[in-house]
Amino acid sequence: MSFLMSSASAPRTEKVPATAPVFELIEVEKVFQVRPPNSGLSRKTVGLRALDGVRLRVDTGTSIALVGESGSGKSTLLRVLLGLDAPTGGRALYHGAPIREARAKGRDFARDVAMVYQDARGSLDPRMTVEALIAEPLRHFNIVQKDQIKARVAELLDRVGLPTDAGRRYAAGLSGGQVRRVAIARALASEPSVLVADEAVSGLDVSTQAQLLTLLRGLQRDMNLTLVFITHDLGVASYLCDEIAIMYLGRIVETGPTDVVLNAPAHPYSAALRAAAPRFFEPMPEPLSGEIPSPLDLPPGCRFSTRCPAAQPDCGERDPQLGRFGAHRAVACLHPLTNPQA
Amino acid sequence: MTAKAAPAPATVPPAGPSGNGAARGKRSMFRRRPFFTVALIVSLAYILGAIFAPLVAPYDPVAQSIDAMMQPPTGAHPLGTDSYGQDILSRVIFGARYALIIGFCSVLIGAVGGLIIGLAAGLSGGWLEWALMRLIDSILALPSLILAVAFIAILGQGVDKVVIAVGLSMIGPFSRTVRADVMQVRVQGFVEAAHLMSIPYLQVVWRHVLPNVIFPLAVQVTIRISEAILVSSSLSFLGIGVTPPTPDWGLMIAEGRDFVSFAPWMAAMPGFALALLLIALSIVGDGIREEFDPKGRRGS
Numbered sequence: 272m273s274f275l276m277s278s279a280s281a282p283r284t285e286k287v288p289a290t291a292p293v294f295e296l297i298e299v300e301k302v303f304q305v306r307p308p309n310s311g312l313s314r315k316t317v318g319l320r321a322l323d324g325v326r327l328r329v330d331t332g333t334s335i336a337l338v339g340e341s342g343s344g345k346s347t348l349l350r351v352l353l354g355l356d357a358p359t360g361g362r363a364l365y366h367g368a369p370i371r372e373a374r375a376k377g378r379d380f381a382r383d384v385a386m387v388y389q390d391a392r393g394s395l396d397p398r399m400t401v402e403a404l405i406a407e408p409l410r411h412f413n414i415v416q417k418d419q420i421k422a423r424v425a426e427l428l429d430r431v432g433l434p435t436d437a438g439r440r441y442a443a444g445l446s447g448g449q450v451r452r453v454a455i456a457r458a459l460a461s462e463p464s465v466l467v468a469d470e471a472v473s474g475l476d477v478s479t480q481a482q483l484l485t486l487l488r489g490l491q492r493d494m495n496l497t498l499v500f501i502t503h504d505l506g507v508a509s510y511l512c513d514e515i516a517i518m519y520l521g522r523i524v525e526t527g528p529t530d531v532v533l534n535a536p537a538h539p540y541s542a543a544l545r546a547a548a549p550r551f552f553e554p555m556p557e558p559l560s561g562e563i564p565s566p567l568d569l570p571p572g573c574r575f576s577t578r579c580p581a582a583q584p585d586c587g588e589r590d591p592q593l594g595r596f597g598a599h600r601a602v603a604c605l606h607p608l609t610n611p612q613a
Numbered sequence: 614m615t616a617k618a619a620p621a622p623a624t625v626p627p628a629g630p631s632g633n634g635a636a637r638g639k640r641s642m643f644r645r646r647p648f649f650t651v652a653l654i655v656s657l658a659y660i661l662g663a664i665f666a667p668l669v670a671p672y673d674p675v676a677q678s679i680d681a682m683m684q685p686p687t688g689a690h691p692l693g694t695d696s697y698g699q700d701i702l703s704r705v706i707f708g709a710r711y712a713l714i715i716g717f718c719s720v721l722i723g724a725v726g727g728l729i730i731g732l733a734a735g736l737s738g739g740w741l742e743w744a745l746m747r748l749i750d751s752i753l754a755l756p757s758l759i760l761a762v763a764f765i766a767i768l769g770q771g772v773d774k775v776v777i778a779v780g781l782s783m784i785g786p787f788s789r790t791v792r793a794d795v796m797q798v799r800v801q802g803f804v805e806a807a808h809l810m811s812i813p814y815l816q817v818v819w820r821h822v823l824p825n826v827i828f829p830l831a832v833q834v835t836i837r838i839s840e841a842i843l844v845s846s847s848l849s850f851l852g853i854g855v856t857p858p859t860p861d862w863g864l865m866i867a868e869g870r871d872f873v874s875f876a877p878w879m880a881a882m883p884g885f886a887l888a889l890l891l892i893a894l895s896i897v898g899d900g901i902r903e904e905f906d907p908k909g910r911r912g913s
């Protein structure tokens with residue numbers, strides 16, 4: 272978002288018009304056709320709204336955290352951003368062009384947008400050495416001359432804090448933290464400007480998480496990466512990301528600068544998350560009592576109305592869209608908790 | 614915040630035990646698996662004997678001698694002679710040639726055919742996969758010996774025909790394991806990651822799917838060689854495999870069967886040679902599978 276543009280350095284922004292954000296999602300909707308539970312033998316399918324009216328803008332050089340309960344649609348949103356899934360409604364743009372088209376056009380999109388999978392080990396071919404794994408994107412995108420590949424691999428290993436001799440190992444012989452580092456090195460090999468990461472530090476012990484976060488933050492600053500980071504952990508979000516987008520049942524319900532949103536949440540759901548996770552670096556506990564509604568059967572009106580402590584009578588009638596809330600924030604609530612100036 | 618307090622270290626501590634463990638494990642495999650080692654030595658002895666058969670065998674395997682018919686084991690003929698006066702030891706040694714050649718070649722045919730069909734079935738999906746799998750299922754319903762007999766009936770007799778018949782009869786089981794492996798590999802993260810990198814599909818198959826399928830297939834090959842040898846010997850035993858006077862173990866057992874009451878060595882010697890080779894090969898195959906199968910070690 273615009274307040275961050277000042278910190279973005281020139282080289283990356285030159286090639287695109289300054290106005291076009293890296294990613295822009297406009298009313299994006301993703302409906303999966305699934306067979307409803309207890310449907311017996313019938314072949315009838317119903318629509319599962321994994322994403323519903325998602326609005327998001329990711330500017331060059333920003334780091335944005337995507338936070339939400341399990342099943343809120345974070346991974347689906349990521350797949351749309353990467354062009355792996357086509358949205359069933361709305362528009363998903365990359366530098367102003369539809370993402371799927373940008374991806375189909377050639378290697379540039381694949382080179383520019385790199386991904387670190389949550390299952391980092393699974394994303395690395397078990398029969399390739401670390402060196403071969405990192406060399407693959409170098410070769411595929413012709414990043415360096417053939418005779419310089421070895422040197423570049425060593426450079427990348429060093430960049431992510433792995434010893435050079437790790438290049439001869441296989442992923443099976445590396446620890447969880449080392450595997451994440453390899454995945455990050457591999458993602459960086461194509462010299463991307465956007466790094467997308469799905470739970471890149473979860474499931475690791477606290478000190479390893481801290482090391483990786485320090486590494487990611489350093490990389491983000493030094494290479495001026497645009498970072499889209501899925502996490503369960505508000506502490507991770509606030510450490511690593513300038514901005515935060517909080518998702519609930521397929522919709523982004525609040526966005527804004529991380530510290531502002533977390534200090535004074537405007538959406539009751541953000542407030543509940545904040546209250547439930549008072550300590551950083553701990554996975555998110557159940558933030559609220561009550562069942563999360565099934566995405567197959569969304570409640571009428573506001574999707575949070577069944578669990579919202581601040582619900583009013585009109586909440587069951589009107590479905591709030593994500594709308595501007597002050598200069599840099601947006602919230603999808605009819606009765607925000609704070610006033611826009613906060 | 615905690616993260617600020619903990620700076621990233623310049624390097625990461627050396628890998629856990631699993632990293633060095635794999636290397637150490639390979640070196641001492643022979644000591645950890647004495648049966649495997651013995652079986653490997655026996656198998657190698659067979660292979661060497663087969664390769665250097667003309668040097669090792671004391672007689673020409675098809676040289677008949679009226680003076681030395683059906684002799685029990687003696688100094689001149691350590692394993693005795695058969696009803697044509699042919700030296701059984703020489704025939705057993707040359708028989709290893711046929712057994713191993715037929716075994717290797719037919720398994721190779723089965724593995725290559727299985728790899729092609731299994732890859733096609735596992736990658737295609739849709740009606741093609743359905744058709745291929747029904748084909749494989751209908752083939753698999755028959756034991757490989759019956760199937761080999763059917764192919765022999767079409768192709769006729771002879772070493773080359775036996776190789777083809779046994780090879781064809783093994784395509785079914787190979788296809789099935791390859792397809793199962795392909796289905797497992799193609800949904801893995803690293804395949805999607807390669808796709809995300811916009812690596813062309815065929816290149817992904819070649820670089821990432823194939824190597825992860827070939828290895829379990831190679832293990833299967835070592836295990837199934839003994840099956841191929843057994844089936845080919847059975848064909849010869851039934852009199853529809855290789856033709857006499859080829860020194861083939863199955864054929865020798867069949868010939869010796871008529872004399873088993875007063876010249877038991879005629880059938881027993883090739884039978885023993887066959888049994889020992891089959892046992893040795895399957896122990897070697899099992900050992901290789903257990904040692905190198907990544908599935909058994911994954912999750913470390």
Ligand SMILES: Nc1ncnc2c1ncn2[C@@H]1O[C@H](COP(=O)(O)OP(=O)(O)OP(=O)(O)O)[C@@H](O)[C@H]1O
Nearest residue numbers: 303305319321340341342343344345346347348566
């Ligand atoms: N391919 C699919 N087919 C049908 N439904 C799907 C598919 N992918 C996701 N969903 C559904 O969409 C919803 C959102 O899933 P998604 O994986 O995006 O959630 P998430 O926020 O990433 O959760 P988690 O934190 O557990 O990873 C879930 O209800 C899920 O069941």
Ligand code: SF4
Nearest residue numbers: 573576579586604605
């Ligand atoms: S619109 Fe109403 S129910 Fe929905 S979050 Fe706001 S106050 Fe709660």
Ligand SMILES: [Mg+2]
Nearest residue numbers: 345346347469
């Ligand atoms: Mg997910």
